[in-house]
Amino acid sequence: MPCMGPVTNAGCGALCPSYNRACYSCWGPMKQANATALARQFEKIGLSPEDIFRRFTLFGSVTTEFRRASELYED
Amino acid sequence: MKISIDYIARVEGEGSVHFEIEDGRLKDLKLNIWEPPRFFEGFLCQRRFDEVPDIVARICGICPVSHMTTSIRALEKALGFNPSPDIIHLRRIMALSQIVASHLIHLYMLAMPDYYRLYSVADMLPRFGSEIKRLMKMKEVVNNLTALFGGRALHPIVMVVGGFTNIPSRDLVGKMIKELEDIKADAREVLRVVSELPFPDATNNSEYVTIHTPSGYAINEGFIVSNNGINIKEDAYYSVFGEEEVLYSNAKRTIIKGRGSLMSGALARLNLKFDMLHEDAKKAAKEIGFVVPDDNPFHNNLAQAIEVVHGISECIELLVGLTTRRPEIQIKVKEGEGFAVTEAPRGLLCHHYVLNRRGVVERANIITPTAHNFLSIEENLKKLVQRYINEEKEELILKCEMLVRAYDPCFSCSVH
Numbered sequence: 001m002p003c004m005g006p007v008t009n010a011g012c013g014a015l016c017p018s019y020n021r022a023c024y025s026c027w028g029p030m031k032q033a034n035a036t037a038l039a040r041q042f043e044k045i046g047l048s049p050e051d052i053f054r055r056f057t058l059f060g061s062v063t064t065e066f067r068r069a070s071e072l073y074e075d
Numbered sequence: 076m077k078i079s080i081d082y083i084a085r086v087e088g089e090g091s092v093h094f095e096i097e098d099g100r101l102k103d104l105k106l107n108i109w110e111p112p113r114f115f116e117g118f119l120c121q122r123r124f125d126e127v128p129d130i131v132a133r134i135c136g137i138c139p140v141s142h143m144t145t146s147i148r149a150l151e152k153a154l155g156f157n158p159s160p161d162i163i164h165l166r167r168i169m170a171l172s173q174i175v176a177s178h179l180i181h182l183y184m185l186a187m188p189d190y191y192r193l194y195s196v197a198d199m200l201p202r203f204g205s206e207i208k209r210l211m212k213m214k215e216v217v218n219n220l221t222a223l224f225g226g227r228a229l230h231p232i233v234m235v236v237g238g239f240t241n242i243p244s245r246d247l248v249g250k251m252i253k254e255l256e257d258i259k260a261d262a263r264e265v266l267r268v269v270s271e272l273p274f275p276d277a278t279n280n281s282e283y284v285t286i287h288t289p290s291g292y293a294i295n296e297g298f299i300v301s302n303n304g305i306n307i308k309e310d311a312y313y314s315v316f317g318e319e320e321v322l323y324s325n326a327k328r329t330i331i332k333g334r335g336s337l338m339s340g341a342l343a344r345l346n347l348k349f350d351m352l353h354e355d356a357k358k359a360a361k362e363i364g365f366v367v368p369d370d371n372p373f374h375n376n377l378a379q380a381i382e383v384v385h386g387i388s389e390c391i392e393l394l395v396g397l398t399t400r401r402p403e404i405q406i407k408v409k410e411g412e413g414f415a416v417t418e419a420p421r422g423l424l425c426h427h428y429v430l431n432r433r434g435v436v437e438r439a440n441i442i443t444p445t446a447h448n449f450l451s452i453e454e455n456l457k458k459l460v461q462r463y464i465n466e467e468k469e470e471l472i473l474k475c476e477m478l479v480r481a482y483d484p485c486f487s488c489s490v491h
């Protein structure tokens with residue numbers, strides 16, 4: 001599952017993963033998260049560029065952290 | 076004399092009422108929902124179907140479950156997926172828990188202070204401490220119920236297109252049943268307190284509209300019915316109802332084509348399907364002398380309190396009859412279009428989506444309860460002002476505010 005946990009602000013106690021679904025980063029990015037690395041990982045597991053773009057533009061799309069990743073996959 | 080209620084406090088979102096009285100007659104009245112538009116229908120386009128419920132949940136902080144359920148049902152119809160009875164059962168628990176939570180908040184924090192001539196729930200504390208404690212206790216229990224099945228009470232995460240990602244254990248469900256049993260008596264007390272409020276006299280002549288099924292008190296699915304002959308499948312919605320733009324408001328206004336205003340919400344539900352209520356709710360309603368049809372729009376508060384009794388009793392039954400295995404989520408992506416109507420706490424809520432072959436939203440339309448009630452609020456405000464036109468200005472303003480609040484409008488939802 002393309003989980004946003006590794007780049008997301010902590011505080012919810014990893015709610016989504018503990019309920020069998022991928023984190024969708026509703027708390028936005030943690031400071032200086034390496035979103036680009038996670039985006040590349042998503043590419044490796046077979047996500048399309050559009051889907052990767054959507055992962056980083058759902059919540060916190062205007063943050064510098066997520067923009068670095070989303071701009072790479074924007075057509 | 077021009078009267079402007081520039082900012083109606085104690086409602087969801089931002090709106091105002093303006094009217095003019097000349098020679099003892101009401102000249103003109105407008106409900107202006109000036110909260111800025113939020114463009115949800117716009118930015119939902121180009122999102123994938125499985126992101127939609129999480130996005131639309133953010134339309135409302137009080138009824139996220141309603142927006143999620145309605146969008147999930149519309150999307151599942153577009154994708155040709157039929158939810159199993161287990162899934163429908165779970166969604167009903169979610170919906171009822173939220174309806175009870177929403178009604179409690181509305182009754183105590185938004186509506187009630189007016190009737191005691193107080194400004195807020197904080198002002199109620201010295202005189203009604205035990206009542207406020209009751210509110211907190213009940214709200215906590217029903218929030219826990221939403222969280223038990225949804226992962227969290229606000230903007231749940233477990234409810235997704237195709238089913239639920241988690242089912243709570245038997246132990247936790249057992250504990251929940253006990254907690255709910257514990258607030259059953261409180262629910263009847265809420266109804267008693269609300270029934271003793273001094274509701275002003277008023278009559279409504281908007282058409283009552285709700286959804287109905289022969290199998291139970293319809294919340295998440297049903298035929299659209301009214302007290303004036305509407306009886307259609309939800310897919311025929313657009314043939315009967317029309318959305319129109321209003322120059323002075325950021326929210327759209329929905330009417331019954333060729334007929335005019337409609338009223339939806341707790342009072343409409345009770346007026347049209349009282350017989351489908353849980354026995355406990357029917358009994359409690361009888362005790363306070365509530366009889367249908369009831370045409371006083373202020374009694375929407377009373378109807379909500381009856382639904383609180385209903386919701387808790389039915390949730391207990393649903394929990395007792397729960398199967399605790401998790402249905403597999405199986406969704407095949409395809410092109411399609413889906414439309415769904417549900418009963419949100421404050422009335423009818425519609426979601427409509429067109430998906431392309433990659434399951435991406437091409438078009439979205441959302442019609443909220445407050446859009447449905449918009450014209451009815453205005454019409455009943457006009458009648459109210461005309462009826463109480465000789466009262467002091469302050470008293471008249473208060474009555475107008477009380478009527479708007481009785482509808483439990485959500486202006487934030489209406490400008491989605």
